[in-house]
Amino acid sequence: MEKDWVSKFTSKYDEIYYDHVSEKNEFPEDFFSALGADNRFGLLVSNKNGGSEISFSEFVQNILDMSRRAGTLTYYFVAQNLSAKLFDDHGTEKLRSLLPEVMAGKAKVNLALTEEQSGADALSINTEAVQTGDGNYSITGDKYCVTNGKGADYLMVAARTSPPSDKKSHGLTTFVITEKQPAKTSFVSLGKMGLNFLPLYSVSFNGVKVSRDAVLGEIDRAWSFLSRTFAADRLALGAMFVGMGRMALDRAAEYAREREVFGRKIGSNQGIQFPLARAFIELSASEAYILRGSEMMDNGEIDRNRDIPMGAYYHSVNAASMAIDAALQTLGASGYLSGFVEKLYRDIRYYRMGPISEQLALVSIAERTLNMPGAKE
Ligand SMILES: Cc1cc2nc3c(=O)[nH]c(=O)nc-3n(C[C@H](O)[C@H](O)[C@H](O)COP(=O)(O)OP(=O)(O)OC[C@H]3O[C@@H](n4cnc5c(N)ncnc54)[C@H](O)[C@@H]3O)c2cc1C
Incomplete structure (x- = not known):
C-alpha cells in the first residue's frame, strides 16, 4: 500500500472541508464515498475476503495522519473499517458476502447498542430478539443515540436472546439488519452540541424480522x-x-x-x-x-x-x-x-x-x- 495516500487524501479533505461539512449538519457523503472508491474500508479485512489486511499499527498510523487534517471526520474511517473487520472475523457466509459493498463504501454499517435506561451499562439492555417458528428472529426494543441510525444500510443491533443470569455478559447476540429503514422501525432525530456531520437517532424496533444467518458470532455470546x-x-x-x-x-x-x-x-x-x-x-x-x-x-x-x-x-x-x-x-x-x-x-x-x-x-x-x-x- 502506498505510504502517502493519507496526505494525498487530506489535501482535499482538510480543515476547510471539515469546517464546511460541520456547518452543513449533514453526513459527509463525498468524504465517505471517496474513501470507499479508494478501497480504504477493507484495510483490516483478510486478503482471502478481498481486504488489504494491513497491521493494526499501520491502520492507527493512518488515523493519526488523517485526523490531523480531517479532524473528527476520521471517525467514519475508524468505524467502517472496524465494522468490516467484524463481518470478516465473525460474520456468517451471508454477512461476509456483503463485504465487497462495505469495503467499497457503498453500504454504511452502524451499531445500535445503547438504550436510554441502561446508558453506559450496556450489559443491561432490554431489547429482545425472540426466535420465530421458522428459526429466524424478531427484534423488539428501543435504541438510543444511534449514529447514522436512519442512514445505515446495515445496522448491527445488540439484543438479549436469553434472560440475564449470574454472568451478565451471557445472553446477548448481535444481529445485522440488512435492509435500510426496515418495516416496523421508527426513527427520531436527536439534536446535539457538536459532531454536526454525524446524524444521531433513537431507533425503535417493533417485531423486526431478521434472518438466522444475519448473526455476528454465536447466539448469546456477543x-x-x-x-x-x-x-x-x-x-x-x-x-x-x-x-x-x-x-x-x-x-x-x-x-x-x-x-x-x-x-x-x-x-x-x-x-x-x-x-x-x-x-x-x-x-x-x-x-x-x-x-x-x-x-x-x-x-x-x-x-x-x-x-x-x-x-x-x-x-x-x-x-x-x-x-x-x-x-x-x-x-x-x-x-x-x-x-x-x-x-x-x-x-x-x-x-x-x-x-x-x-x-x-x-x-x-x-x-x-x-x-x-x-x-x-
Ligand atoms: C454523539 C453520540 C454518538 C453516539 N453513537 C452511538 C452509536 O453509534 N451506537 C450506540 O449504541 N450508542 C451511541 N451513543 C451512546 C453512547 O455510547 C452513550 O452515551 C454512552 O455509552 C454513555 O451512556 P449515557 O450517556 O446514557 O451515560 P449514563 O450511563 O447515563 O452515565 C451518566 C454519567 O454517569 C457516569 N457513570 C455511570 N456509571 C458510573 C460509575 N459506576 N462510576 C462513575 N461514573 C459513572 C458516566 O460516566 C456518565 O458520565 C452515542 C452517543 C452520542 C452522544
Whole structure:
C-alpha cells in the first residue's frame, strides 16, 4: 500500500472541508464515498475476503495522519473499517458476502447498542430478539443515540436472546439488519452540541424480522467479540484524538507566531507558550501509549492487557481536550468565532463521555487491573 495516500487524501479533505461539512449538519457523503472508491474500508479485512489486511499499527498510523487534517471526520474511517473487520472475523457466509459493498463504501454499517435506561451499562439492555417458528428472529426494543441510525444500510443491533443470569455478559447476540429503514422501525432525530456531520437517532424496533444467518458470532455470546472490538476502537479513537489535538495545536502555534498585540508577538509570552508546549508533550505521550497498545494488538497481547486501551483512551482524550482548549485560548476571539477549532472543541467533549466515559475507563483500571472492590461482572 502506498505510504502517502493519507496526505494525498487530506489535501482535499482538510480543515476547510471539515469546517464546511460541520456547518452543513449533514453526513459527509463525498468524504465517505471517496474513501470507499479508494478501497480504504477493507484495510483490516483478510486478503482471502478481498481486504488489504494491513497491521493494526499501520491502520492507527493512518488515523493519526488523517485526523490531523480531517479532524473528527476520521471517525467514519475508524468505524467502517472496524465494522468490516467484524463481518470478516465473525460474520456468517451471508454477512461476509456483503463485504465487497462495505469495503467499497457503498453500504454504511452502524451499531445500535445503547438504550436510554441502561446508558453506559450496556450489559443491561432490554431489547429482545425472540426466535420465530421458522428459526429466524424478531427484534423488539428501543435504541438510543444511534449514529447514522436512519442512514445505515446495515445496522448491527445488540439484543438479549436469553434472560440475564449470574454472568451478565451471557445472553446477548448481535444481529445485522440488512435492509435500510426496515418495516416496523421508527426513527427520531436527536439534536446535539457538536459532531454536526454525524446524524444521531433513537431507533425503535417493533417485531423486526431478521434472518438466522444475519448473526455476528454465536447466539448469546456477543460480548466476547464485542469487547475485543471495543478495545480496538479505544486505541483507534485515541489516535484520532491525538490528531485532533495536533490539528488545533498547529493552528494555535501558527497564530502565536504571527499575531501581534501590545507591540509584540503573542507567542513571545510564556503565558501563551507554556500551555501549547505542555499540550505538545501530552499528545506525544498519548501517541506513544497508543502505538504501544497497537503493537500489543498486532501481537495478540491485548486480551491480557485491557488496561492499555482504556488508559490510552483516557490519556489521549484528556490530552486532546487540553490541547484544543489551549489552542482556543491562544486564538482568542478569532477561535471563538465559527471555524474548525471551535468545532474540535465541541466534538472532543463528547468523547470524554462516550463510547467509554472517563469515569468508566478509570473504574475498569481500578477494578480489573488494580483489583479494587466494585461492581464487577
Ligand atoms: C454523539 C453520540 C454518538 C453516539 N453513537 C452511538 C452509536 O453509534 N451506537 C450506540 O449504541 N450508542 C451511541 N451513543 C451512546 C453512547 O455510547 C452513550 O452515551 C454512552 O455509552 C454513555 O451512556 P449515557 O450517556 O446514557 O451515560 P449514563 O450511563 O447515563 O452515565 C451518566 C454519567 O454517569 C457516569 N457513570 C455511570 N456509571 C458510573 C460509575 N459506576 N462510576 C462513575 N461514573 C459513572 C458516566 O460516566 C456518565 O458520565 C452515542 C452517543 C452520542 C452522544
